[in-house]
Amino acid sequence: MTKKEYLNTLSNEIYFLSLNEKKDLLDYYEDMINDYIEDGYSEEEAVSKLEKPSKIAKNIKNETEINFKNPVKDKNILTIILLVLGFPLWGSLAVAFMLVVFSFYIIIWILPVVIGSLFVSSLFVGGVSVIGGFILIFKNLNAGLIQLGIGIFSIGVAGILAVTFYYIVRFIVKITVIVSKKLGNYFKDKLGLKR
Amino acid sequence: MKIKDLAAKTIKFSLILVIIGMIIFLIGYSLNGFKFNEKPLEEYKWYEVIRI
Numbered sequence: 577m578t579k580k581e582y583l584n585t586l587s588n589e590i591y592f593l594s595l596n597e598k599k600d601l602l603d604y605y606e607d608m609i610n611d612y613i614e615d616g617y618s619e620e621e622a623v624s625k626l627e628k629p630s631k632i633a634k635n636i637k638n639e640t641e642i643n644f645k646n647p648v649k650d651k652n653i654l655t656i657i658l659l660v661l662g663f664p665l666w667g668s669l670a671v672a673f674m675l676v677v678f679s680f681y682i683i684i685w686i687l688p689v690v691i692g693s694l695f696v697s698s699l700f701v702g703g704v705s706v707i708g709g710f711i712l713i714f715k716n717l718n719a720g721l722i723q724l725g726i727g728i729f730s731i732g733v734a735g736i737l738a739v740t741f742y743y744i745v746r747f748i749v750k751i752t753v754i755v756s757k758k759l760g761n762y763f764k765d766k767l768g769l770k771r
Numbered sequence: 772m773k774i775k776d777l778a779a780k781t782i783k784f785s786l787i788l789v790i791i792g793m794i795i796f797l798i799g800y801s802l803n804g805f806k807f808n809e810k811p812l813e814e815y816k817w818y819e820v821i822r823i
Binding site for chain 1: 772774778781782784785786787788789790791792793794795796797798799800802803808816817818819820821
């Protein structure tokens with residue numbers, strides 16, 4: 577078994593550990609393999625000197641006595657009854673809270689929507705004004721120049737708005753992903769899904 | 772081309788368009804005596820987008 581295979585197997589076996597604990601353990605075993613290799617052993621020999629990943633995982637389980645059952649299942653009956661009876665109260669509060677959060681999220685998206693709308697309208701005004709402006713120049717020079725100027729100006733504004741729109745959307749998406757991941761990890765921790 | 776370069780070029784080009792547009796507008800506006808000659812709506816042709 578190569579070092580990579582060994583570490584992959586170990587990583588799968590210690591699925592019940594948190595990310596940090598898992599990383600520490602993998603780093604530890606990787607260092608051990610590297611030490612053996614530095615001492616002149618081949619990669620396979622170095623790996624064979626270590627305990628099997630399944631055994632390591634079993635030992636950790638025994639040592640830490642982690643309860644692998646889903647904590648939700650461990651709730652006693654009284655708690656479950658209270659949760660069910662209290663649902664009209666905490667359920668409505670939870671829904672209200674979620675709706676408030678959702679409303680804030682929608683409000684955040686209003687900015688890119690407004691900028692996007694301004695972009696489309698500027699582009700439209702610009703396009704039509706430039707085309708009309710060229711025709712108008714031959715009929716009425718002054719009016720044609722004014723319209724052409726406004727058209728070119730609008731196209732320029734549309735370009736600036738397009739870039740602004742792109743960066744704002746990218747920023748909001750980035751923030752959304754980060755917050756979702758953090759929330760996901762938080763709830764995973766709370767429900768004990770990570771351990 | 773990276774998005775950042777593209778964005779920088781777009782902004783540059785847009786600013787040039789904005790300045791050119793303003794200059795052309797000012798030339799037209801000054802030739803018109805710094806005023807707009809509004810006329811009844813019915814007299815505008817399809818290519819006259821702005822009420823000048």
